[in-house]
Amino acid sequence: MTLATKLTEEEYDIAEPHAPAMIESLRAFGYNIQTAIADLIDNSISAGAKNVWLTFFWDGSESYVSIRDDGKGMTETELINAMRPGSRNPLEEREPDDLGRFGLGLKTASFSQCRRLTVRSRAVGDKPVTRRWDLDYVNQTGEWRLLRSAAPGSEARLAELDEITSGTVVLWECMDRLVGGTKTDDQKAQNRFLEIMEDVEKHLVMVFHRFLERRNQLQIWINGLPIEPWEPFLTKEKATQFLPEENLYIGSERVVVQPYVLPHHSKVDQQTYEKAAGPNGWNAQQGFYIYRNERMLVAGDWLGLGLQRDEHCKLARIQVDLPNSMDSDWSIDVKKSRARPPSSLRADLKRIARLTRGKAADIYRHRGKIIARQSSESYVFPWQKKVKHGKVFYSINQEHPLVKEALNVPKEHRQVIRALLRLIQETVPVQQIWLDSAEHLDQHSQPFEGVLSKEVKEVMIQVYNALIKSGLSPLEARRRLITMEPFQHFEELVASLDE
Numbered sequence: 002m003t004l005a006t007k008l009t010e011e012e013y014d015i016a017e018p019h020a021p022a023m024i025e026s027l028r029a030f031g032y033n034i035q036t037a038i039a040d041l042i043d044n045s046i047s048a049g050a051k052n053v054w055l056t057f058f059w060d061g062s063e064s065y066v067s068i069r070d071d072g073k074g075m076t077e078t079e080l081i082n083a084m085r086p087g088s089r090n091p092l093e094e095r096e097p098d099d100l101g102r103f104g105l106g107l108k109t110a111s112f113s114q115c116r117r118l119t120v121r122s123r124a125v126g127d128k129p130v131t132r133r134w135d136l137d138y139v140n141q142t143g144e145w146r147l148l149r150s151a152a153p154g155s156e157a158r159l160a161e162l163d164e165i166t167s168g169t170v171v172l173w174e175c176m177d178r179l180v181g182g183t184k185t186d187d188q189k190a191q192n193r194f195l196e197i198m199e200d201v202e203k204h205l206v207m208v209f210h211r212f213l214e215r216r217n218q219l220q221i222w223i224n225g226l227p228i229e230p231w232e233p234f235l236t237k238e239k240a241t242q243f244l245p246e247e248n249l250y251i252g253s254e255r256v257v258v259q260p261y262v263l264p265h266h267s268k269v270d271q272q273t274y275e276k277a278a279g280p281n282g283w284n285a286q287q288g289f290y291i292y293r294n295e296r297m298l299v300a301g302d303w304l305g306l307g308l309q310r311d312e313h314c315k316l317a318r319i320q321v322d323l324p325n326s327m328d329s330d331w332s333i334d335v336k337k338s339r340a341r342p343p344s345s346l347r348a349d350l351k352r353i354a355r356l357t358r359g360k361a362a363d364i365y366r367h368r369g370k371i372i373a374r375q376s377s378e379s380y381v382f383p384w385q386k387k388v389k390h391g392k393v394f395y396s397i398n399q400e401h402p403l404v405k406e407a408l409n410v411p412k413e414h415r416q417v418i419r420a421l422l423r424l425i426q427e428t429v430p431v432q433q434i435w436l437d438s439a440e441h442l443d444q445h446s447q448p449f450e451g452v453l454s455k456e457v458k459e460v461m462i463q464v465y466n467a468l469i470k471s472g473l474s475p476l477e478a479r480r481r482l483i484t485m486e487p488f489q490h491f492e493e494l495v496a497s498l499d500e
């Protein structure tokens with residue numbers, strides 16, 4: 002028997018929240034209209050919606066916004082529960098594709114923008130049902146009275162729901178913070194309303210881009226027009242570098258990290274480059290992009306890892322994918338606009354950030370040449386990262402042409418070389434490298450840095466010869482070489498091989 006059931010009534014008081022004070026406080030979670038609308042679209046996606054229609058209707062202080070979806074909708078009981086602040090316990094396990102957590106978003110997001118929230122919903126085979134929170138009414142009555150109908154005159158704004166078999170419409174009226182006290186003919190206020198609509202679009206195309214990219218999954222419409230996804234990583238551009246993907250674990254939960262270095266502006270057309278900057282500009286949009294169930298929470302941030310936003314790192318963007326089962330580890334907030342890395346992952350994230358920043362700085366300074374993506378990775382890198390029994394190690398790539406060539410010798414020599422390679426591989430001073438790079442920010446020497454060209458060429462020629470032996474023509478071998486780490490940095494030397 003638990004402690005709770007043993008206590009008698011003399012031993013406690015009931016301290017229920019005072020409705021008017023509480024409901025007003027729910028307005029202050031720190032949303033803006035962009036994050037508020039995104040929170041409602043989360044609900045639509047979790048309800049399986051394929052379409053979300055936003056309406057922004059200008060009418061001075063009578064302006065309204067509605068968010069309608071064709072998801073599975075709610076029965077009357079479900080709707081009443083959905084309108085309840087704290088409709089679900091955050092500790093409850095959620096379906097893997099559920100975007101919710103706290104049982105608050107619908108209310109906190111809506112109240113941040115309006116004083117009157119009406120929801121009409123329809124589950125398959127049911128009639129539409131309606132419920133409304135009216136903050137003024139709760140204030141007057143002092144009770145949590147959830148109204149059973151739309152406000153007089155608002156019916157028409159909900160009527161479209163009647164035409165679909167299932168779905169939900171959320172209506173925001175009395176939007177005091179956005180349009181409070183403005184007149185319909187106030188041109189400035191109307192322009193501002195339109196600008197806000199654009200801000201909302203910019204936010205949504207970003208946070209839901211992965212859903213929007215799969216057309217059959219989700220389409221969002223703003224006042225009748227579909228919106229187009231904004232993808233931060235330019236993955237379709239040839240000059241974008243995909244650095245190796247890494248899996249990080251907390252227990253059995255997996256975080257997938259994919260770093261990208263975006264192309265130098267000379268490698269893409271002007272329009273693509275400008276669009277890729279993103280809503281806040283290149284500098285502000287560098288760093289980690291955190292996704293929870295593919296929904297973006299953080300759009301470019303170094304996550305308090307002690308790294309600055311630097312102009313020369315602006316091409317570094319790192320995709321991080323979290324499952325919703327790690328919400329508390331990452332301190333996800335109600336607005337879904339914050340995520341803090343758990344301390345056990347900080348060192349790895351910092352290491353990946355440094356690596357990506359280093360590569361991005363190379364490209365920024367025009368030093369880095371891109372390793373062509375069409376050549377398979379195993380062929381290009383002398384080292385490979387591997388995972389065995391959950392542990393990471395680095396192995397020498399046995400498919401590398403020079404390694405193959407070195408092993409192409411009589412058996413007794415081959416055994417020696419194999420043993421040597423194995424020894425090198427088994428004793429990579431990982432700890433030391435890690436400590437050194439933690440101490441000396443971005444100060445590791447690049448391959449062949451400060452070395453005479455002659456020495457670089459000696460190594461290069463061996464690889465070149467190995468390529469020729471493998472059957473490539475001299476021209477093909479040179480082309481190949483230029484795609485191989487680290488010779489992409491020595492284009493001129495590669496060209497000089499032809500003499």
Ligand SMILES: Nc1ncnc2c1ncn2[C@@H]1O[C@H](COP(=O)(O)OP(=O)(O)OP(=O)(O)O)[C@@H](O)[C@H]1O
Pocket residue numbers: 040043044045048070072073074075082083084088089100101102103104105106107108168169335
């Ligand atoms: N558009 C919708 N279609 C169907 N059901 C919905 C919709 N919006 C809300 N709901 C239901 O209402 C519940 C409460 O939504 P609310 O946004 O307040 O909390 P949540 O999504 O559970 O968690 P979070 O606070 O993290 O958003 C949801 O769990 C869902 O069951």
Ligand SMILES: [Mg+2]
Pocket residue numbers: 040043044100101102105106107
């Ligand atoms: Mg929600």
